[in-house]
Amino acid sequence: MIGAIRSEIRKVFTTRLWWGMGLGMAVLAALISMGFAALLGNAAMTGGDNNGQGNPFANMTVGTAQLIYNAGIIQQMTILFPLALGVLLITSEYRHKTISATFLSTPNRWVVLLSKMVAVAVTGALYAVVHAIASVAGGASIIKFVKNQPTMLGETEVWKSLGIGLIAFAIWMLFGFGVGMLIRNQIAAVLLAVGATFVVQIALNIIFSVKEWYSAMKWIPGNLTANMVITSDPTAGQTVDPATQSQYFAHWWQAGLVLAAYAAVLAVVGAWLTTRRDVA
Amino acid sequence: MSVAATTTGTSIEIDGLSKRFGDFLAVNNLTFRVQPGRVTGFLGPNGAGKTTTLRMLLGLVRPTGGTATIGGRAYQTIPEPIRTVGAALEATNFHPGRTGRDHLRVLAATAGIPDTRVDELLELVGIPAAARKRAGGYSMGMRQRLGLAVALLGDPHVLVLDEPANGLDPEGIRWLRGFMRHLAGQGKTILVSSHMLQEVEQTVDDVVIISNGRLIRSGTMAELHGxxxxxxxxxxxxxxxxxxxxxxxxxxxxxxxxxxxxxxxxxxxxxxxxxxxxxxxxxxxxVSDLEDMFFALTEGQNRNLGATDAAAPHEMDAIAGRDGGNEK
The missing domain is CATH 3.30.70.100 (Alpha-Beta Plaits)
Structure with a gap:
Protein backbone atom coordinates (compact mmCIF):
# COMPACT_ATOMS: atom_id res chain seq x y z
CA MET A 1 0.00 0.00 0.00
CA ILE A 2 2.82 2.42 0.87
CA GLY A 3 4.52 1.60 -2.44
CA ALA A 4 1.29 2.08 -4.37
CA ILE A 5 0.66 5.46 -2.71
CA ARG A 6 4.20 6.59 -3.45
CA SER A 7 3.72 5.49 -7.05
CA GLU A 8 0.49 7.46 -7.41
CA ILE A 9 1.99 10.60 -5.89
CA ARG A 10 4.96 10.30 -8.26
CA LYS A 11 2.49 10.00 -11.11
CA VAL A 12 0.90 13.34 -10.23
CA PHE A 13 4.16 15.24 -9.98
CA THR A 14 6.00 13.81 -13.00
CA THR A 15 3.90 15.58 -15.63
CA ARG A 16 3.40 19.29 -16.14
CA LEU A 17 -0.33 19.14 -15.50
CA TRP A 18 -0.26 19.80 -11.74
CA TRP A 19 1.72 23.01 -11.83
CA GLY A 20 0.18 24.26 -15.05
CA MET A 21 -3.31 24.01 -13.63
CA GLY A 22 -2.14 25.18 -10.22
CA LEU A 23 -0.67 28.32 -11.73
CA GLY A 24 -3.86 29.05 -13.67
CA MET A 25 -5.92 28.53 -10.55
CA ALA A 26 -3.71 30.79 -8.43
CA VAL A 27 -3.94 33.66 -10.90
CA LEU A 28 -7.70 33.27 -11.22
CA ALA A 29 -8.15 33.00 -7.44
CA ALA A 30 -6.16 36.19 -6.85
CA LEU A 31 -8.13 38.10 -9.49
CA ILE A 32 -11.56 37.01 -8.21
CA SER A 33 -10.63 37.86 -4.62
CA MET A 34 -9.39 41.26 -5.78
CA GLY A 35 -12.69 41.75 -7.59
CA PHE A 36 -14.70 40.85 -4.50
CA ALA A 37 -12.56 43.11 -2.33
CA ALA A 38 -13.23 45.95 -4.74
CA LEU A 39 -16.95 45.66 -3.92
CA LEU A 40 -16.30 46.72 -0.30
CA GLY A 41 -18.48 49.63 0.68
CA ASN A 42 -19.88 49.91 -2.83
CA ALA A 43 -23.57 50.12 -1.96
CA ALA A 44 -24.59 51.19 -5.45
CA MET A 45 -23.30 48.00 -6.93
CA THR A 46 -24.40 45.53 -4.31
CA GLY A 47 -27.75 46.90 -3.24
CA GLY A 48 -28.89 48.63 -0.11
CA ASP A 49 -28.52 47.31 3.36
CA ASN A 50 -32.06 47.65 4.55
CA ASN A 51 -34.15 45.28 2.43
CA GLY A 52 -33.64 42.34 4.74
CA GLN A 53 -31.34 40.55 2.28
CA GLY A 54 -28.28 42.10 3.83
CA ASN A 55 -25.30 43.45 1.91
CA PRO A 56 -22.19 41.47 2.81
CA PHE A 57 -19.92 44.19 1.43
CA ALA A 58 -21.47 47.15 3.26
CA ASN A 59 -19.16 46.76 6.23
CA MET A 60 -15.96 44.80 6.63
CA THR A 61 -16.76 41.88 8.93
CA VAL A 62 -15.12 38.53 9.58
CA GLY A 63 -17.73 36.99 7.28
CA THR A 64 -16.89 39.51 4.57
CA ALA A 65 -13.23 38.52 4.83
CA GLN A 66 -14.22 34.85 4.47
CA LEU A 67 -16.23 35.77 1.42
CA ILE A 68 -13.35 37.66 -0.18
CA TYR A 69 -10.66 35.09 0.64
CA ASN A 70 -12.83 32.24 -0.70
CA ALA A 71 -14.32 34.22 -3.58
CA GLY A 72 -13.07 31.84 -6.29
CA ILE A 73 -14.65 28.88 -4.51
CA ILE A 74 -17.97 30.63 -3.90
CA GLN A 75 -18.12 31.79 -7.51
CA GLN A 76 -17.68 28.14 -8.59
CA MET A 77 -14.64 29.12 -10.63
CA THR A 78 -11.46 28.01 -8.89
CA ILE A 79 -13.15 24.92 -7.47
CA LEU A 80 -13.30 23.68 -11.07
CA PHE A 81 -9.52 23.19 -10.99
CA PRO A 82 -9.38 20.48 -8.32
CA LEU A 83 -12.50 18.99 -9.92
CA ALA A 84 -10.87 18.83 -13.35
CA LEU A 85 -7.57 17.60 -11.92
CA GLY A 86 -9.42 14.79 -10.16
CA VAL A 87 -11.02 13.80 -13.47
CA LEU A 88 -7.72 14.02 -15.35
CA LEU A 89 -5.69 11.97 -12.86
CA ILE A 90 -7.76 8.86 -13.53
CA THR A 91 -8.92 9.36 -17.12
CA SER A 92 -5.39 10.04 -18.40
CA GLU A 93 -4.54 6.50 -17.31
CA TYR A 94 -7.21 5.22 -19.67
CA ARG A 95 -6.48 7.71 -22.41
CA HIS A 96 -2.77 6.86 -22.54
CA LYS A 97 -3.41 3.21 -21.60
CA THR A 98 -1.05 3.38 -18.65
CA ILE A 99 -3.76 1.75 -16.54
CA SER A 100 -2.50 -1.67 -17.71
CA ALA A 101 0.96 -1.02 -16.27
CA THR A 102 -0.65 0.34 -13.10
CA PHE A 103 -2.74 -2.78 -12.57
CA LEU A 104 0.19 -5.02 -13.47
CA SER A 105 2.36 -3.52 -10.76
CA THR A 106 -0.53 -3.48 -8.25
CA PRO A 107 -3.09 -6.12 -9.27
CA ASN A 108 -5.43 -5.41 -6.36
CA ARG A 109 -7.50 -2.64 -7.92
CA TRP A 110 -8.97 -1.47 -4.61
CA VAL A 111 -5.42 -0.82 -3.41
CA VAL A 112 -4.73 1.13 -6.62
CA LEU A 113 -7.87 3.24 -6.24
CA LEU A 114 -7.37 3.89 -2.53
CA SER A 115 -3.78 4.93 -3.26
CA LYS A 116 -5.02 7.22 -5.97
CA MET A 117 -7.52 8.77 -3.58
CA VAL A 118 -4.73 9.44 -1.10
CA ALA A 119 -2.69 11.07 -3.89
CA VAL A 120 -5.79 13.03 -4.90
CA ALA A 121 -6.32 14.25 -1.33
CA VAL A 122 -2.67 15.27 -0.98
CA THR A 123 -2.74 17.17 -4.27
CA GLY A 124 -6.11 18.72 -3.36
CA ALA A 125 -4.69 19.95 -0.06
CA LEU A 126 -1.66 21.40 -1.85
CA TYR A 127 -3.95 23.18 -4.29
CA ALA A 128 -5.98 24.55 -1.38
CA VAL A 129 -2.86 26.00 0.23
CA VAL A 130 -1.83 27.63 -3.05
CA HIS A 131 -5.38 28.86 -3.53
CA ALA A 132 -5.51 30.37 -0.04
CA ILE A 133 -2.17 32.13 -0.47
CA ALA A 134 -3.18 33.57 -3.84
CA SER A 135 -6.64 34.61 -2.69
CA VAL A 136 -5.43 36.24 0.53
CA ALA A 137 -2.60 38.00 -1.30
CA GLY A 138 -4.99 39.33 -3.93
CA GLY A 139 -7.90 40.14 -1.61
CA ALA A 140 -5.94 41.56 1.32
CA SER A 141 -3.88 43.89 -0.85
CA ILE A 142 -7.05 45.56 -2.14
CA ILE A 143 -8.68 45.65 1.31
CA LYS A 144 -5.62 47.17 2.94
CA PHE A 145 -4.19 49.48 0.31
CA VAL A 146 -7.24 50.49 -1.74
CA LYS A 147 -10.14 50.26 0.69
CA ASN A 148 -8.16 51.04 3.86
CA GLN A 149 -10.11 48.42 5.77
CA PRO A 150 -8.88 45.80 8.24
CA THR A 151 -7.80 42.57 6.54
CA MET A 152 -9.17 40.46 9.41
CA LEU A 153 -6.17 38.15 9.02
CA GLY A 154 -5.74 38.04 12.79
CA GLU A 155 -9.18 36.48 13.22
CA THR A 156 -9.43 32.78 14.05
CA GLU A 157 -12.65 32.43 12.04
CA VAL A 158 -10.86 33.60 8.89
CA TRP A 159 -8.13 31.00 9.34
CA LYS A 160 -10.73 28.38 10.15
CA SER A 161 -12.47 29.21 6.90
CA LEU A 162 -9.23 28.82 4.94
CA GLY A 163 -8.63 25.49 6.67
CA ILE A 164 -12.11 24.30 5.74
CA GLY A 165 -11.28 25.30 2.16
CA LEU A 166 -8.61 22.62 2.25
CA ILE A 167 -11.24 19.99 3.03
CA ALA A 168 -13.53 21.39 0.33
CA PHE A 169 -10.75 21.08 -2.25
CA ALA A 170 -10.06 17.50 -1.32
CA ILE A 171 -13.77 16.66 -1.63
CA TRP A 172 -14.07 18.37 -5.02
CA MET A 173 -11.06 16.50 -6.31
CA LEU A 174 -12.58 13.27 -5.09
CA PHE A 175 -15.74 14.31 -6.94
CA GLY A 176 -13.76 14.61 -10.15
CA PHE A 177 -12.03 11.32 -9.46
CA GLY A 178 -15.42 9.59 -9.11
CA VAL A 179 -16.70 11.10 -12.35
CA GLY A 180 -13.49 10.00 -14.10
CA MET A 181 -13.89 6.42 -12.92
CA LEU A 182 -17.49 6.33 -14.12
CA ILE A 183 -16.80 7.97 -17.48
CA ARG A 184 -13.36 6.89 -18.62
CA ASN A 185 -13.40 9.01 -21.76
CA GLN A 186 -11.30 12.00 -20.73
CA ILE A 187 -12.99 14.68 -22.84
CA ALA A 188 -16.49 13.50 -21.96
CA ALA A 189 -15.67 13.26 -18.26
CA VAL A 190 -14.13 16.74 -18.07
CA LEU A 191 -16.99 18.29 -20.00
CA LEU A 192 -19.58 16.54 -17.88
CA ALA A 193 -17.94 17.40 -14.57
CA VAL A 194 -17.29 21.04 -15.40
CA GLY A 195 -20.57 21.40 -17.29
CA ALA A 196 -22.62 19.93 -14.48
CA THR A 197 -20.89 22.10 -11.90
CA PHE A 198 -21.36 25.20 -13.93
CA VAL A 199 -24.55 24.94 -15.96
CA VAL A 200 -26.66 22.46 -14.02
CA GLN A 201 -25.99 24.13 -10.69
CA ILE A 202 -26.89 27.56 -12.02
CA ALA A 203 -30.02 26.10 -13.58
CA LEU A 204 -31.00 24.36 -10.34
CA ASN A 205 -30.41 27.51 -8.33
CA ILE A 206 -32.66 29.48 -10.68
CA ILE A 207 -35.37 26.83 -10.78
CA PHE A 208 -35.38 26.37 -7.01
CA SER A 209 -35.57 30.10 -6.32
CA VAL A 210 -38.33 30.66 -8.90
CA LYS A 211 -40.30 27.81 -7.37
CA GLU A 212 -39.36 29.17 -3.92
CA TRP A 213 -37.94 25.76 -2.90
CA TYR A 214 -35.39 27.52 -0.72
CA SER A 215 -34.67 24.60 1.57
CA ALA A 216 -33.85 22.44 -1.46
CA MET A 217 -31.14 24.89 -2.50
CA LYS A 218 -28.91 24.00 0.38
CA TRP A 219 -28.41 20.51 -1.10
CA ILE A 220 -26.75 21.84 -4.26
CA PRO A 221 -22.99 21.09 -4.12
CA GLY A 222 -21.90 24.66 -4.82
CA ASN A 223 -24.11 26.03 -2.06
CA LEU A 224 -22.85 23.34 0.28
CA THR A 225 -19.30 24.47 -0.47
CA ALA A 226 -20.15 28.12 0.25
CA ASN A 227 -21.93 26.87 3.37
CA MET A 228 -18.68 25.24 4.46
CA VAL A 229 -16.26 28.12 3.99
CA ILE A 230 -18.53 30.96 5.20
CA THR A 231 -18.79 30.24 8.90
CA SER A 232 -19.58 33.78 9.92
CA ASP A 233 -22.47 35.92 8.63
CA PRO A 234 -20.89 38.54 6.36
CA THR A 235 -23.82 40.91 6.92
CA ALA A 236 -23.34 40.78 10.68
CA GLY A 237 -26.90 39.69 11.41
CA GLN A 238 -28.66 41.95 8.94
CA THR A 239 -29.87 39.03 6.85
CA VAL A 240 -33.27 38.40 8.34
CA ASP A 241 -34.99 37.04 5.24
CA PRO A 242 -35.96 33.48 6.27
CA ALA A 243 -35.93 32.36 2.63
CA THR A 244 -32.27 33.30 2.30
CA GLN A 245 -31.41 31.80 5.65
CA SER A 246 -33.03 28.46 4.84
CA GLN A 247 -30.59 28.03 1.97
CA TYR A 248 -27.87 26.99 4.36
CA PHE A 249 -27.18 24.41 7.01
CA ALA A 250 -26.57 25.71 10.49
CA HIS A 251 -23.06 24.27 10.75
CA TRP A 252 -20.27 24.04 8.18
CA TRP A 253 -19.56 20.42 8.98
CA GLN A 254 -23.14 19.43 8.16
CA ALA A 255 -22.69 20.84 4.67
CA GLY A 256 -19.26 19.22 4.51
CA LEU A 257 -20.65 15.81 5.39
CA VAL A 258 -23.37 16.06 2.73
CA LEU A 259 -20.84 17.14 0.11
CA ALA A 260 -18.43 14.38 1.15
CA ALA A 261 -21.29 11.88 0.93
CA TYR A 262 -22.00 12.93 -2.66
CA ALA A 263 -18.34 12.49 -3.59
CA ALA A 264 -18.11 9.20 -1.73
CA VAL A 265 -21.12 7.74 -3.54
CA LEU A 266 -19.61 8.66 -6.91
CA ALA A 267 -16.21 7.33 -5.90
CA VAL A 268 -17.51 4.05 -4.49
CA VAL A 269 -19.73 3.30 -7.50
CA GLY A 270 -16.90 4.26 -9.85
CA ALA A 271 -14.39 2.18 -7.92
CA TRP A 272 -16.66 -0.85 -7.85
CA LEU A 273 -17.07 -0.67 -11.62
CA THR A 274 -13.34 -0.16 -12.10
CA THR A 275 -12.49 -3.27 -10.12
CA ARG A 276 -14.79 -5.36 -12.29
CA ARG A 277 -14.16 -4.01 -15.75
CA ASP A 278 -11.74 -5.58 -18.22
CA VAL A 279 -8.72 -3.53 -19.18
CA ALA A 280 -8.31 -3.83 -22.92
CA MET B 1 11.61 -12.13 -1.82
CA SER B 2 8.98 -13.55 -4.07
CA VAL B 3 8.06 -17.19 -4.45
CA ALA B 4 9.53 -17.56 -7.91
CA ALA B 5 12.91 -16.24 -6.92
CA THR B 6 13.53 -19.17 -4.62
CA THR B 7 12.52 -21.88 -7.09
CA THR B 8 14.30 -22.74 -10.31
CA GLY B 9 12.08 -21.95 -13.21
CA THR B 10 8.44 -20.99 -13.17
CA SER B 11 5.94 -22.44 -15.61
CA ILE B 12 2.79 -20.85 -17.02
CA GLU B 13 -0.37 -22.93 -17.06
CA ILE B 14 -3.35 -22.11 -19.27
CA ASP B 15 -6.19 -24.46 -18.52
CA GLY B 16 -9.53 -24.48 -20.37
CA LEU B 17 -9.33 -20.70 -20.71
CA SER B 18 -12.23 -18.95 -22.45
CA LYS B 19 -13.30 -15.35 -22.93
CA ARG B 20 -16.57 -14.17 -24.39
CA PHE B 21 -17.19 -10.54 -25.32
CA GLY B 22 -20.93 -10.31 -25.85
CA ASP B 23 -21.62 -13.01 -28.43
CA PHE B 24 -18.02 -13.09 -29.58
CA LEU B 25 -15.89 -15.94 -28.35
CA ALA B 26 -12.40 -14.42 -28.34
CA VAL B 27 -10.70 -17.33 -26.63
CA ASN B 28 -12.21 -20.78 -26.77
CA ASN B 29 -11.27 -23.44 -24.21
CA LEU B 30 -7.55 -22.89 -24.59
CA THR B 31 -5.13 -25.21 -22.79
CA PHE B 32 -1.36 -25.17 -22.97
CA ARG B 33 1.67 -25.04 -20.75
CA VAL B 34 4.76 -22.90 -20.99
CA GLN B 35 7.75 -24.89 -19.78
CA PRO B 36 10.03 -23.26 -17.21
CA GLY B 37 13.29 -21.84 -18.42
CA ARG B 38 12.32 -22.00 -22.09
CA VAL B 39 11.33 -19.46 -24.70
CA THR B 40 7.87 -20.15 -26.03
CA GLY B 41 6.50 -18.46 -29.12
CA PHE B 42 2.77 -17.71 -28.90
CA LEU B 43 1.71 -17.48 -32.50
CA GLY B 44 -1.41 -16.77 -34.46
CA PRO B 45 -2.76 -14.33 -37.01
CA ASN B 46 -3.97 -10.90 -35.89
CA GLY B 47 -7.17 -11.25 -33.92
CA ALA B 48 -6.52 -14.87 -32.98
CA GLY B 49 -6.96 -14.08 -29.29
CA LYS B 50 -3.30 -13.84 -28.27
CA THR B 51 -3.54 -10.47 -26.53
CA THR B 52 -6.77 -11.43 -24.77
CA THR B 53 -5.14 -14.64 -23.52
CA LEU B 54 -2.10 -12.75 -22.21
CA ARG B 55 -4.33 -10.14 -20.57
CA MET B 56 -6.28 -12.88 -18.81
CA LEU B 57 -2.99 -14.42 -17.67
CA LEU B 58 -2.02 -11.05 -16.19
CA GLY B 59 -5.33 -10.41 -14.44
CA LEU B 60 -6.34 -7.50 -16.64
CA VAL B 61 -9.22 -9.31 -18.31
CA ARG B 62 -11.57 -11.55 -16.37
CA PRO B 63 -11.89 -15.03 -17.98
CA THR B 64 -15.35 -16.32 -18.83
CA GLY B 65 -14.09 -19.79 -17.97
CA GLY B 66 -10.94 -21.70 -17.09
CA THR B 67 -7.78 -20.55 -15.35
CA ALA B 68 -4.45 -19.02 -16.21
CA THR B 69 -1.71 -19.30 -13.61
CA ILE B 70 1.97 -18.56 -13.22
CA GLY B 71 3.80 -21.13 -11.14
CA GLY B 72 0.39 -22.32 -9.98
CA ARG B 73 -0.75 -18.89 -8.77
CA ALA B 74 -3.19 -16.45 -10.26
CA TYR B 75 -1.40 -13.19 -11.10
CA GLN B 76 -3.53 -11.17 -8.68
CA THR B 77 -2.38 -13.28 -5.75
CA ILE B 78 1.35 -12.76 -6.36
CA PRO B 79 2.78 -10.20 -3.93
CA GLU B 80 4.84 -7.46 -5.64
CA PRO B 81 4.16 -9.24 -8.94
CA ILE B 82 6.66 -7.24 -10.99
CA ARG B 83 9.40 -9.07 -9.07
CA THR B 84 8.05 -12.38 -10.39
CA VAL B 85 6.49 -11.62 -13.76
CA GLY B 86 7.56 -8.93 -16.18
CA ALA B 87 5.15 -7.94 -18.92
CA ALA B 88 5.46 -5.74 -21.99
CA LEU B 89 2.02 -5.42 -23.47
CA GLU B 90 1.74 -2.51 -25.88
CA ALA B 91 4.42 -0.14 -26.97
CA THR B 92 2.11 2.86 -26.83
CA ASN B 93 1.35 2.67 -23.12
CA PHE B 94 3.18 5.77 -21.99
CA HIS B 95 1.95 9.18 -20.90
CA PRO B 96 3.34 11.50 -23.59
CA GLY B 97 4.15 14.21 -21.02
CA ARG B 98 6.12 11.96 -18.66
CA THR B 99 9.72 10.99 -19.31
CA GLY B 100 10.53 7.34 -19.90
CA ARG B 101 12.66 7.36 -16.78
CA ASP B 102 9.82 8.75 -14.67
CA HIS B 103 7.47 6.15 -16.13
CA LEU B 104 9.83 3.49 -14.79
CA ARG B 105 10.20 5.31 -11.45
CA VAL B 106 6.42 5.42 -11.03
CA LEU B 107 6.19 1.65 -11.47
CA ALA B 108 9.35 1.00 -9.48
CA ALA B 109 7.79 2.71 -6.47
CA THR B 110 5.13 0.02 -6.13
CA ALA B 111 7.76 -2.59 -5.30
CA GLY B 112 10.27 -0.31 -3.60
CA ILE B 113 12.75 -0.63 -6.46
CA PRO B 114 15.45 2.10 -6.27
CA ASP B 115 16.23 4.64 -8.99
CA THR B 116 19.66 3.05 -9.47
CA ARG B 117 17.94 -0.06 -10.86
CA VAL B 118 15.90 2.18 -13.19
CA ASP B 119 19.06 3.76 -14.61
CA GLU B 120 20.72 0.36 -14.90
CA LEU B 121 17.86 -0.90 -17.06
CA LEU B 122 17.86 2.17 -19.26
CA GLU B 123 21.54 1.44 -19.95
CA LEU B 124 20.72 -2.19 -20.66
CA VAL B 125 18.04 -1.43 -23.26
CA GLY B 126 20.18 1.33 -24.70
CA ILE B 127 18.11 4.49 -24.10
CA PRO B 128 19.74 6.16 -21.05
CA ALA B 129 19.77 9.65 -22.59
CA ALA B 130 16.48 9.50 -24.47
CA ALA B 131 14.68 8.30 -21.33
CA ARG B 132 15.13 11.75 -19.80
CA LYS B 133 12.98 13.27 -22.51
CA ARG B 134 9.19 13.15 -22.55
CA ALA B 135 7.81 9.93 -24.02
CA GLY B 136 5.57 11.76 -26.50
CA GLY B 137 8.45 12.13 -28.92
CA TYR B 138 9.67 8.54 -28.79
CA SER B 139 10.05 6.40 -31.88
CA MET B 140 8.43 2.98 -31.98
CA GLY B 141 11.81 1.36 -31.37
CA MET B 142 12.37 3.47 -28.25
CA ARG B 143 8.90 2.61 -27.00
CA GLN B 144 9.55 -1.10 -27.43
CA ARG B 145 12.86 -0.76 -25.59
CA LEU B 146 11.23 1.19 -22.79
CA GLY B 147 8.52 -1.49 -22.65
CA LEU B 148 11.19 -4.14 -22.18
CA ALA B 149 12.82 -2.07 -19.45
CA VAL B 150 9.43 -1.95 -17.69
CA ALA B 151 9.13 -5.73 -17.96
CA LEU B 152 12.62 -6.26 -16.51
CA LEU B 153 12.26 -3.72 -13.69
CA GLY B 154 11.76 -6.25 -10.90
CA ASP B 155 14.27 -8.76 -12.34
CA PRO B 156 11.46 -11.30 -12.84
CA HIS B 157 11.90 -14.97 -13.70
CA VAL B 158 8.96 -14.95 -16.06
CA LEU B 159 8.56 -12.60 -19.01
CA VAL B 160 5.38 -12.08 -21.00
CA LEU B 161 5.98 -10.07 -24.16
CA ASP B 162 3.13 -9.17 -26.48
CA GLU B 163 4.36 -8.50 -30.03
CA PRO B 164 7.66 -6.96 -28.93
CA ALA B 165 8.87 -6.81 -32.53
CA ASN B 166 5.88 -4.79 -33.75
CA GLY B 167 7.01 -1.60 -35.42
CA LEU B 168 10.71 -2.36 -35.09
CA ASP B 169 13.04 -1.80 -38.03
CA PRO B 170 15.32 -4.69 -39.12
CA GLU B 171 18.12 -3.42 -36.89
CA GLY B 172 15.68 -3.29 -33.96
CA ILE B 173 14.48 -6.82 -34.64
CA ARG B 174 18.07 -8.05 -34.70
CA TRP B 175 18.69 -6.30 -31.40
CA LEU B 176 15.51 -7.83 -29.94
CA ARG B 177 16.55 -11.34 -30.99
CA GLY B 178 19.92 -10.95 -29.36
CA PHE B 179 18.33 -9.49 -26.26
CA MET B 180 15.85 -12.35 -25.94
CA ARG B 181 18.62 -14.91 -26.36
CA HIS B 182 20.53 -13.08 -23.62
CA LEU B 183 17.49 -13.30 -21.31
CA ALA B 184 16.85 -16.94 -22.20
CA GLY B 185 20.47 -17.63 -21.31
CA GLN B 186 19.67 -16.47 -17.78
CA GLY B 187 17.11 -19.27 -17.49
CA LYS B 188 14.04 -17.04 -17.62
CA THR B 189 10.70 -18.41 -18.72
CA ILE B 190 9.67 -16.32 -21.71
CA LEU B 191 6.30 -16.26 -23.46
CA VAL B 192 6.48 -14.08 -26.55
CA SER B 193 3.56 -13.51 -28.89
CA SER B 194 3.80 -12.70 -32.56
CA HIS B 195 1.70 -12.81 -35.66
CA MET B 196 4.85 -13.38 -37.72
CA LEU B 197 6.62 -16.68 -37.34
CA GLN B 198 9.94 -15.58 -38.80
CA GLU B 199 10.21 -12.86 -36.15
CA VAL B 200 10.58 -15.45 -33.42
CA GLU B 201 11.57 -18.60 -35.33
CA GLN B 202 15.26 -18.26 -34.51
CA THR B 203 14.67 -17.41 -30.86
CA VAL B 204 12.04 -19.78 -29.51
CA ASP B 205 12.36 -23.33 -28.22
CA ASP B 206 8.65 -24.13 -28.16
CA VAL B 207 5.68 -22.95 -30.15
CA VAL B 208 1.99 -22.56 -29.34
CA ILE B 209 -0.16 -21.72 -32.34
CA ILE B 210 -3.72 -20.49 -31.96
CA SER B 211 -6.29 -19.35 -34.44
CA ASN B 212 -9.80 -18.05 -33.85
CA GLY B 213 -9.23 -18.38 -30.14
CA ARG B 214 -8.49 -22.09 -30.26
CA LEU B 215 -5.31 -24.09 -29.94
CA ILE B 216 -4.06 -25.34 -33.30
CA ARG B 217 -0.74 -26.90 -32.38
CA SER B 218 1.79 -26.78 -29.59
CA GLY B 219 5.15 -28.43 -29.14
CA THR B 220 8.84 -27.95 -29.62
CA MET B 221 10.14 -26.32 -32.79
CA ALA B 222 11.64 -29.68 -33.83
CA GLU B 223 8.31 -31.44 -33.42
CA LEU B 224 6.43 -28.85 -35.40
CA HIS B 225 8.92 -28.97 -38.23
CA GLY B 226 7.68 -32.54 -38.70
CA VAL B 287 12.93 -29.20 -44.80
CA SER B 288 9.25 -28.82 -44.03
CA ASP B 289 8.95 -25.11 -43.55
CA LEU B 290 7.18 -24.21 -40.37
CA GLU B 291 6.26 -20.94 -42.03
CA ASP B 292 4.29 -22.85 -44.67
CA MET B 293 2.64 -24.85 -41.97
CA PHE B 294 1.85 -21.73 -40.00
CA PHE B 295 0.08 -20.29 -43.00
CA ALA B 296 -1.56 -23.61 -43.81
CA LEU B 297 -2.87 -23.86 -40.27
CA THR B 298 -4.22 -20.38 -40.09
CA GLU B 299 -5.04 -19.57 -43.69
CA GLY B 300 -8.65 -18.96 -44.51
CA GLN B 301 -9.61 -19.18 -40.88
CA ASN B 302 -9.13 -15.62 -39.81
CA ARG B 303 -12.54 -14.60 -38.54
CA ASN B 304 -11.70 -10.93 -38.75
CA LEU B 305 -11.51 -11.17 -42.50
CA GLY B 306 -15.02 -12.58 -42.55
CA ALA B 307 -13.95 -16.05 -43.61
CA THR B 308 -16.27 -18.85 -42.57
CA ASP B 309 -15.20 -21.56 -40.22
CA ALA B 310 -17.37 -24.62 -40.62
CA ALA B 311 -15.96 -26.27 -37.53
CA ALA B 312 -17.29 -23.58 -35.25
CA PRO B 313 -20.61 -22.32 -36.60
CA HIS B 314 -21.52 -20.79 -33.23
CA GLU B 315 -18.78 -18.23 -33.73
CA MET B 316 -20.18 -16.99 -36.98
CA ASP B 317 -22.25 -14.19 -35.47
CA ALA B 318 -19.17 -12.71 -34.03
CA ILE B 319 -17.33 -11.95 -37.22
CA ALA B 320 -18.35 -8.34 -37.27
CA GLY B 321 -18.01 -8.05 -33.53
CA ARG B 322 -14.53 -7.18 -32.47
CA ASP B 323 -11.20 -6.57 -34.00
CA GLY B 324 -7.80 -7.65 -32.75
CA GLY B 325 -6.27 -5.21 -30.35
CA ASN B 326 -2.94 -4.66 -32.07
CA GLU B 327 -3.96 -1.78 -34.28
CA LYS B 328 -5.57 0.34 -31.60
Missing part, protein backbone atom coordinates in the same frame (compact mmCIF):
# COMPACT_ATOMS: atom_id res chain seq x y z
CA UNK B 227 9.45 -35.51 -40.31
CA UNK B 228 12.10 -34.79 -42.91
CA UNK B 229 11.18 -35.42 -46.57
CA UNK B 230 12.99 -35.36 -49.88
CA UNK B 231 11.88 -34.41 -53.38
CA UNK B 232 12.76 -36.78 -56.24
CA UNK B 233 12.12 -36.46 -59.95
CA UNK B 234 12.46 -39.49 -62.18
CA UNK B 235 11.07 -40.91 -65.43
CA UNK B 236 8.56 -43.23 -63.71
CA UNK B 237 7.54 -41.98 -60.23
CA UNK B 238 5.21 -44.95 -59.74
CA UNK B 239 7.98 -47.48 -60.27
CA UNK B 240 10.30 -45.62 -57.89
CA UNK B 241 7.54 -45.45 -55.26
CA UNK B 242 7.13 -49.23 -55.55
CA UNK B 243 10.87 -49.81 -55.22
CA UNK B 244 11.00 -47.50 -52.17
CA UNK B 245 8.08 -49.34 -50.58
CA UNK B 246 10.11 -52.54 -50.81
CA UNK B 247 12.88 -50.70 -48.98
CA UNK B 248 10.36 -49.71 -46.26
CA UNK B 249 10.24 -46.05 -47.29
CA UNK B 250 6.86 -44.45 -47.88
CA UNK B 251 6.34 -41.80 -50.52
CA UNK B 252 3.60 -39.94 -52.31
CA UNK B 253 3.46 -38.04 -55.56
CA UNK B 254 3.71 -34.28 -55.61
CA UNK B 255 1.38 -32.13 -57.68
CA UNK B 256 3.93 -31.43 -60.40
CA UNK B 257 4.90 -35.06 -61.12
CA UNK B 258 7.67 -35.23 -58.53
CA UNK B 259 7.78 -37.70 -55.68
CA UNK B 260 7.86 -36.73 -52.00
CA UNK B 261 9.82 -39.37 -50.08
CA UNK B 262 9.52 -39.49 -46.32
CA UNK B 263 13.21 -39.66 -45.49
CA UNK B 264 16.16 -37.34 -45.69
CA UNK B 265 18.51 -40.25 -46.51
CA UNK B 266 19.38 -39.18 -50.07
CA UNK B 267 21.92 -41.97 -50.47
CA UNK B 268 19.27 -44.61 -49.77
CA UNK B 269 16.95 -43.08 -52.37
CA UNK B 270 19.80 -42.98 -54.92
CA UNK B 271 20.72 -46.62 -54.27
CA UNK B 272 17.09 -47.76 -54.61
CA UNK B 273 16.71 -45.82 -57.88
CA UNK B 274 19.92 -47.31 -59.26
CA UNK B 275 18.80 -50.86 -58.41
CA UNK B 276 15.42 -50.13 -60.06
CA UNK B 277 17.21 -48.79 -63.13
CA UNK B 278 15.53 -45.38 -62.90
CA UNK B 279 17.27 -42.12 -63.78
CA UNK B 280 17.36 -39.39 -61.11
CA UNK B 281 16.57 -35.96 -62.52
CA UNK B 282 16.37 -34.25 -59.19
CA UNK B 283 17.14 -35.31 -55.64
CA UNK B 284 17.01 -32.82 -52.79
CA UNK B 285 16.13 -32.78 -49.11
CA UNK B 286 12.99 -30.81 -48.21
Missing amino acids: PATSLVRTSDPGALAGALRVADVTSHSADDGGLIVETDDLRLIGDVALRAGLPLWQLQPQ
